[in-house]
Structure formats: C-alpha cells, structure tokens
Amino acid sequence: MSYPEMLSPAGSRVFTLGNVAIARASLEYGVGVAAGYPGTPSSEIIEALGYAARKLGYPYVEWSVNEKVAFEVAYGAAMAGVPSIVTMKHVGLNVAADPLFSSAYTGVESSLLVVSADDPSMWSSQNEQDNRIYGLHAYVPVFEPAGAQEVREATLEALRFSEEHKHPVILRTVTRVSHTRALYTFGELRGPRMEGRFQRDPSRWALVPAHARRRREELVKKWELFSHHLSSSALNAAEGPEGSELLVVGAGIGFRYAREALSRLGLLGKVRLLKLTTTVPLPRELIASELERKEKVFVVEEGEPVVEDQLKLLSFDLGMRPLIMGKRSGHVKLTGELRLDAVAEGIASALGLSSLPREVRKPSLSPPPRPPTLCPGCPYRGVFYSLRKVASKMKLKLIYSGDIGCYSLGINPPLSSQDIIVEMGGSLGVGAGLTRAVKDAVVVATIGDSTFYHAGMPGLVNAAFNGAPMLVLVLDNGTTAMTGHQPNPATGHNLRGEARRIPIEEIARAAGASSVRVVNSFEMEELDKVVAEALTDARGGKLSVLVARGACILEAVAEARESKIQRPLYYVEQDRCRACTICYNLFACPAILSSQDGKAKIDPSLCTGCGVCVDVCPFDAILPRGEVEESWRRLLSGG
C-alpha cells in the first residue's frame, strides 16, 4: 500500500483514514522510533509510517514479531529520550501488558505513545475488551479522540503530554475512529528526533523490589498530578448552559454520537455537553466544576462504562449525588458499538421524553449469509483436504486445535478443520493440554507462520520439553495474510526491505521436536504421503512438526503480474467428468461450479491457476490449457 499523503506539505487538506492521521501526526511531532504488530483496526499506522520512512529515510519503523517486543522496542528508545510510538489492536495489549505496567513505574525520557485500537462489535476480533481499563490498572493516562475528526490533535497532545510528564500514554481508538476517513489539515513535519542518550540510573530503570517500591510511591503521586493537569487540557471542552440540570458527557467518539443525538432531540445548546478526550484518569477539577448543581448526568462512551464508573466514584468523594446514567442504568447497551439512534433513544428515555419516530423495515426474504472463505487457490485448502482424507483412511479421529489467521476460515464445512480458536498462539498450548486429557484422538495444532513467531514458539518449546504427542501443522504462506500481508520472519525481508529469513523448520529442529518435515502445499500427492507419515509419528507418541509451505495466492498472483509470469488456466474435460462432486463439494474451491447435470466447470474469472484440483479429481478430468511454466510453480512453492 502506498500513503503519499504522509508526505503532503503543511497546510494540505487531506481526506484520509484516522489511522493515517495518527501516523502523520507522529511524523509531524518528530517520532524517531515506531514499532507494531499487525492487527485490525490498527495496521495502517505502521504501514503509513513505513511508507514515509522508505521515502524520507526516517523515522525508524519496524513490524515486530509480537506486541510485547514491539512495546519493548519503543520503550527502550523512549528510555534513551527518543520519542516513540507502538501500535496494536486491543488484544495485542494483553500480550504487551507486562512491559506496559513496568513502563509506568520507570517512566521514560521522552514520549512513549501506546496506540490501542479497540474493536467494539468485534468486526475482526475474538472479544470486545476496552483497554481504557488497562490505563486505570497500570496507571497510564488514556487519551481518546472524539472521533476520527480529532485524531490528529489528540495524537499530538498525547505525545506532548507523555514527553512533558516522562510517562507512557495510551491513545485509545476504536474501529470507527481508526477506519473512518475524515478531513484533516496537516501540519509541518518537524524532522525526527532519532538520537538519544541513555542515562544510567539503576534505581529507576532496574525494577528490583527495593527500587520498585520507591517508584510505586512516586507513581501514585504522579497519578494525582495527572488528574490535575488534565483538567486544563484544551482537548476537553464544554458547551451549552452551565446552569443546566443535565450534563451529557461524551467520551471519545461518544461525544459525536451524543452531540448529534442532542441535536436530533432539539436539546443541543439547551443542556450542558462535555467533550471528554482525556478519559483516564478523570480530570478531577474539571469534573468537579461541571458536576456543580447537576441533577442528572448521562454518559455516552464506547466500550465498558469506564467514564461512568469513575464519575460515580468521584462524585461520591465530592459529596455530590447526581443521578448518573449510561450503560449501567441500561440506557445504552453494554454490548456492541454505539449507534446514533440508540444513543438518542437512551437520552430520551432517561429524560422521560418520547423517543423519535423511527421506522425500520426488514425484507421478508432474508439473503443467505456470505461468510468470508479461503480464496480460490489458497494453499491451505489442499492441506486441510489432505489431512481429512488421510486421517479417514488411517481411521484416526482428529481434534483440530486451531489458531488465528486466514486458516481460521477452515472452520467452515466441508473442510471443518478448526475445532478450537481462542487466541494467537493458543493452538499449541491448548493442543498440549488436550493430549493430557484425550486418549482416543490425535491432536493437530494448526498455526500460521506469523502466529508461530508471535506466540507459537514458546508453545512448541514447551511441547518438546514436556513431551506432548501431537501433530504441529505450521501453515507457512510466507506472509501475515489476514491483516493485509505484512512481512514476518518467513517472508524473506523485513519492513525496511532488508533480506532476512528465519526458517520455521530450523526453529522446530532446534526446539527438539521428534520429527520435522517440510512439504509443498500445492503438491497433492506428496502432501498425502507426508501427512500420513507425520500423523503416524503423532499417533506413535511423538511431537511431530509438519511445515506446509506455499505462497498466499494473492501474493503469488500479484508477483506473477509484476514479473510477467504466465499463469495457467484450468478447465474440466467434460467427457471425463463423472459428476462425482468431489472437487466442488468436498474440496470446495469457489472457482469450481456445478453444471445442471452435476458435472464440474471452472469459472475462468475466479481460477487462480493453483492446479491443486488436478490431483483432487479421481478421473483426471481437470487439465491446464497449455503448459504450466516452471517459474509459476516456483512462485507457488514459496521457496
């Protein structure tokens, strides 16, 4: 992806994604180091900074192998006085939680901005966690832009606050901030601050208990101070009559919904509305003065009632007793993302007003669901197909301990090869646990390359160390496909284009797996043979590792186009097809369709030329048109 707007001159008016505005603001501020691990909806921040770095030669940008390491890279640089940023999706902060807590104890010497992109409604996530709670827990202030519209200012302010107080700050976005396009006026690029100096001071940087105890005392004091300073932040602003009995608090993007809802209800300008961008800790003096004489408070926020609960505590301490409503009172739903109509309805019902007339008409005919599927030509389809076929031939019952990546899409029938999906890297640990409990099945832990380096490696070492008998199937497509094809140690190069490859099979051997095999995901005959051997080992009580390697077809097709490599097209020889339905019903390639008579046909607009179906057909009815170029085979093999 290219992000030319990263280089636009100061004063440019640019319509772009919230994430790109975060990247641009960091560049304007002079961030020297940026690190991250991909995850929707956060990934474009590092991508855009990486684009800028390739053009400008600064800042230093990397895709790290996981969020914890990414955090530490930014943290280390900030210890030495270089302003730094680390980005991740919400669940990534679970992985990086350990250094997050320590960073509050030590503080930093420059900015350390931790961008957490939360995903209410779970558009592409396994949970709905609200990372503002990490801020409360770890004593790290949270800035929450009031919609995509405010992302640039909030990023700059958060960087400034972090540097001024030498303390990490979380910038919390949600999907509708990160992935919303809005209009921005860009500022000047101040040039990066790339060089720092590390001041040796073990009493600060080395958190042995004696030091940590002192730092904790200071941390608690700092927290009071933050609350005081944030009370005068220009990001928080109130409008409407001070004397109003009602205060509506719009936290982060909640402000946008609150303001538009009030305007629909005819209440804008008639009640007090507070835009709160610094949501953790609550700015004490500001809140105290806003609560003055209020009878009712209504809070609109995305996620858990973090502001609502803090408000209740604070008003209690202040001896004020307004009725505080929002999510706890049931006026706004606790689950899912905010909706304008629901917010307006919530405010109306809290005030005893009749809600706005609304008419939603649903069609009586509901369209069949259209879940995402493995692409035609995806290297995983043949591997899953082979696994099912071979296991059934060997009369083995398999438990598929799955993981998070494109291969999660193998959950759908007919491949049905993901029984468990919990968190990144979970396939190995959970798989090992299953082997202790289940004796009548063979456990297959399936994991992708990026996920393997991310958190799979400790699981593998543990399985080897403790001797877990299972098949570890590493699906190596040489990229982090699900999140938009970011490079990882299997890709062959890093974000900066430096050639690096750290082969999974070598790691597995070094870890002490009992058997390690590598197979080409696009060669079905070979695949069947090697899968059978690997399963035999696992059944025999060994830790058996199989690396199935084959390029993500989207990448292969793009590369073929670029290097002018001819892709073959396949067709079904109608005389040979016996309408057995295997290719379209069991192998289930979306490019293979059935004709009226049950015979197969290939849609040339969907066929990618992977050729796997040739070996899937028992009657040799699928054939390439013309020769299959060796260069195309090599591209597919991902070698």
Add this chain to the structure above:
Amino acid sequence: MDSLNVVVAGVGGQGVLTLAKVIGEAAIASGRGALVAETHGLSQRGGSVVVHVRIGEVEAPLVPEGEGDLLISTELLEALRYASFLRREGEVVSDALVLKPYGFKGDLKAYQLAEELRRLGLRVHLVNAAGMAEPLGDVRAANMILLGYSVARTALGEFLDAREVEGVIGRGRGAEVNLKAFRLGLSMRAEG
C-alpha cells in the same frame, strides 16, 4: 436537504471500499463535509462488505438503520442485506448481478430480489453495470458505472459535482477505464 446518508455495499473484491472513498473525496472536493466508515479485515476474502458514507456537516460516522437515503450495491443480494438501512422511499442503485454465496443451493433471481426491495417501499434502480464494464476491460469498473448513474439519477447528484468526481477518479489507479465507466454511468437513461 443538508446531509445525505449513503450506504455502499457489495462482495469483497468488487471495489466497494474504493467506491465509498471516491464518494467521500468527491464530496469534500465539492465543498461538503464527509465521513466514510469502512470495515476491513474479515469482511474481505469474498465476504459481505458495507461502508457508511455520510455527506454534510455530520458528527457520527454511522448511518442509523431506517435513515439511509441511498444504497449503492455492486451485487443484488447485498443490496437486500442492507436494505433495512434505508428510510421509506430511499433509493437503491444496484448492479443486477446476483452472486450466490458459496454453498448456497437455492435459486434467487434478480427480478425477485428487486421485487422484494420495492415491496419495502424503496425506489429501485437496477443497472447492468458488471455487464457494461466487461467490454471496458475490467469488470471491477462496474463500481464507477454505478457511481455515475447515482450522480446522474439520484439525490447524490445534489451533493457531488460530476467534474469533481472525475477529478478524484482521474488521480486514482486505473483512471482511464474508471473515467470511461463513470461517464458511461452518467449518460445512462433511467430505466422504468
């Protein structure tokens, strides 16, 4: 009317994100405010995709159900899926194309789906955009035909200046084909 709620829908890979982005940029170039709320990630890989585009001085990024003015869809089943976003008499501009989801064995014809949309009290425009885009050299340019049609035949035209749309398309990828497609859509006559 000082704001317009547009929902853009289709199947992953059909250029839905691009279509929505062009509308947003063209709205800005036409002197309007705009917010475009995308969903990435799992919505691709051939899945259903929806983008909310709000034009005018709006605050919140999402179009509430029952309040959309216009739905542009590159596929007819997806038009039906998001039809509840439209208000009564809202307009649907959809490709007449029906792409059956993988594994769906039933039969759904374009006219049935269009009939269903009309039953909801919507004004339905079916455009054979994919069919018209093919001779231009890229079926994916169907999205620009639908955009041209919408600018010419729906309230979108009151918010977007066609020349500004052309300017935005001209700066993007595949400009030549996309401009042709957009102009083709602009010049289409409303069908009955």
